[in-house]
Amino acid sequence: MISILALRRPAFPRTGMAVLAASLALLAAPAGAADIHKGASLYATHCAMCHGANGNPVLPGTPNFRRMETLMRPDMQILPAIKNGKGSMPGFFGILRDQEVLDVIAYLRTLS
Structure with missing residues (x-):
């Protein structure tokens, strides 16, 4: 005799698929991703007068x-220098x- 419980499908495959679908959706979403176009605008407004429009320094001692x-350091090491x-x-x-600073950093990485 087969138990009624043996006839039921386990819930794991559906749950596993839901978790997989949600994970893929999160990976595809650009939440928190830096925007180089916003970064370019912010750079032009706040940074270019000293750091140069194309990243070549205007003032002595300014990074090129x-x-x-x-820019070999990770973003999270560059961010405090800009904030502070x-x-x-x-x-x-x-x-x-912080997100705006990360946008600027992303833009800076396109200048080389």
Whole structure:
């Protein structure tokens, strides 16, 4: 005799497929992704006067963003320098949100 429980399909495959579908949707979504177009606009407004329109420095001692070694650090190490300032550069804390700073960093990486 076959038990009625033996006739039921296990719930795992449906649950597993739902989890897989949700995971794929999250991976495909650009949530939190940096926007280089916004970064370019923010750079032109807040940074170009010292760092140059194309990343070649205008002021002495300013990093050259056309050289990749300037940007070899991870975004999360560059972000505090922009927010808090560094050397003669003022901090942008309270002026730019973290996402906006990440947009600028993404744009900087396109300059080389």
